[in-house]
Amino acid sequence: MNPDQLRDAAESVFSRADLLYTAADVEAALDKLARAISRELSGENPLILCPMIGGVVITGQLITRLNFPLEVDYIHATRYRGETTGKDLQWLRRPQPGVANRTVLILDDILDQGITLEKIIAACEQAGARSIYTAVLIEKQINKHRSLQHADFSGLTVPDRYVFGYGMDYKGYLRNCKGIYAVAET
Numbered sequence: 001m002n003p004d005q006l007r008d009a010a011e012s013v014f015s016r017a018d019l020l021y022t023a024a025d026v027e028a029a030l031d032k033l034a035r036a037i038s039r040e041l042s043g044e045n046p047l048i049l050c051p052m053i054g055g056v057v058i059t060g061q062l063i064t065r066l067n068f069p070l071e072v073d074y075i076h077a078t079r080y081r082g083e084t085t086g087k088d089l090q091w092l093r094r095p096q097p098g099v100a101n102r103t104v105l106i107l108d109d110i111l112d113q114g115i116t117l118e119k120i121i122a123a124c125e126q127a128g129a130r131s132i133y134t135a136v137l138i139e140k141q142i143n144k145h146r147s148l149q150h151a152d153f154s155g156l157t158v159p160d161r162y163v164f165g166y167g168m169d170y171k172g173y174l175r176n177c178k179g180i181y182a183v184a185e186t
Helices: 003-016 023-041 055-063 115-126
Strands: 018-022 047-052 071-078 090-093 103-111 131-140 153-158 179-182
Touching: 018 023, 018 153, 023 055, 023 103, 023 131, 023 153, 023 179, 047 055, 047 115, 055 071, 055 103, 055 131, 071 115, 103 115, 115 131, 153 179
Parallel strands: 047 071, 047 103, 103 131, 131 153
Antiparallel strands: 018 179, 071 090
């Protein structure tokens, strides 16, 4: 599909989608996440790692709620590459040397099967991180084995459906939706 066809398909998906959480629900979840992370990490001088592209919205929204010194960096690993099913992990930017001997907090959009987050954790361990925490806006309730069972901090749960909004996409689109939506079941 060309970009115009993808945009049209995304508009069609959005028009039929089910709203799971409003923007107010998500904002409240981000506040809850910030309080929990602050209790745990405020004395740690953490390095916040943002997995691109999905983690950019939660990272931007959450770090302004953390009132303690921290640093921010990014990594880029992808399994979906504009599709709705994951493939092998492709690294575009691995954890940098600044991870060594640091407390690292990985802020991501969703914990689905856990494959991507598990590999990011392993890469941070290999880079010498002292301790690693994970925070996700959404934890999907799935009925099969997950590589990473739970994030250290999570904001909301969703059923085992394809979701988008607040950083999560549908074929590269709809990351900017103010709310969490599920693709309509057919």
